[in-house]
Amino acid sequence: MSGLDLVLILRYRKAVTYGHHVLLAALEEHETTTRYEVVFAESAAATVEAITAARDTKTLVLWSFYSPDAVALAEELATIKEQASGAVHVAGGVHATAEPVRTLDAGWDIAAVGEGESTLLRLVDQAGDPKGIEGLVYRDEHGNLIRSGKPHREPLGRYRAFPLTYKRMNPIEITRGCVYACRFCQTPFMFSARFRHRSVENVRWHVDRMRELGKRDVRFITPTSLSYGADDEEPNLAAVEELLASCKEGIGADGRVFFGSFPSEIRPEHMSVEALRLVRKYCANDNLIVGAQSGSERVLDAAKRGHDVESVRRAVRLGIAEGFRINVDMIFGMPGEEPADAEASLRLAEELAALGARIHSHVFMPLPGTPWRDAPPGDVDPETIRAVSRLAQRGALYGHWQKQREHAAQLAAAAQEHPRPGRSRTLLPLRDSRSG
Known part of the structure; x- marks a missing residue:
């Protein structure tokens, strides 16, 4: 590859293409004197081949x-690394942000912390030299740990949502960050506990480009769909309608807009007849995802969810009455969960399934960077497993909760193997905040 200053190899995996796309979108508009090439490596073997x-x-x-x-x-x-030496391996994303030192200990050479667009641009400008670039953690030639600080957070519309050069489309990120600092979620602790929204004009620009490239489906990435345009917990339905109307117009009569369905969700307390009819008016999806997480008031309170169980019941009834199929996210085995809490979740799942909802089941995972990172992995008792399995057999429940149990155990084992210095492994017992 003579004549190049830098080769960027993307370890390109289907599950995380969006993370690479946002970097490429920032790079394609960036002017630099560095001569570089981008290579997509969709397997370990392809990565070895590209390095060689x-x-x-x-x-x-x-x-x-x-x-x-x-x-x-x-x-x-x-x-x-055994098969091809000489490359510098850079890890980014929520795990590297939450656990940069553990990421280095696992074999990566650099951990990119926080939002990576500006960090990558500077790395390219410096032809891969990390010195002086904010947002990186690495070890110097003497083995000393270097932490360069967090990168500057840009307005969400500063960079495109996907790159045009490579024609790699993905759902449009309309909101980054989340004011709901749920104790099990990494999003607010990576992107800050506030909302940053992409403007309607900026979103429309992307929709227009999608249509020009022959795409017909518009989807969105957001931690909470009906928070678009809002500054706090109160939905801004005028902003939501402006967004959906513009996207529907932009994608055309033969295109489709999906909102509140995969890969995003709706908070139960945000569900209203007015909001649901906006979705019905402009969008093609006949299903919605509602984040319930538990049927126990005690667990919801401890997790700082910001809503109660009755809000979940109300959301499901409203959604079904307006003609939507409702998928309800629930997490089993949350920290401090007792048999009575699991029973409450199962009763709620049965109740919602009887109404026509489907339960999307998860098992609690102690994710790095969250307040519950030091909690034990989700412990689901045999009776709960049997009850969940019965719901699945009836077609009322779906999800990869068995695999998540394995992942949760792996995360806990890794945390035990590499504990954070100066931090206790003890988890305070879950308690009801109403007890004082």
């Missing part, structure tokens, strides 16, 4: 992954 082909050119391999995948990818990284 780069030969004497400075090479960065860019990884992005979630915490449940960290153990398996560390094993893959070790195999790649």
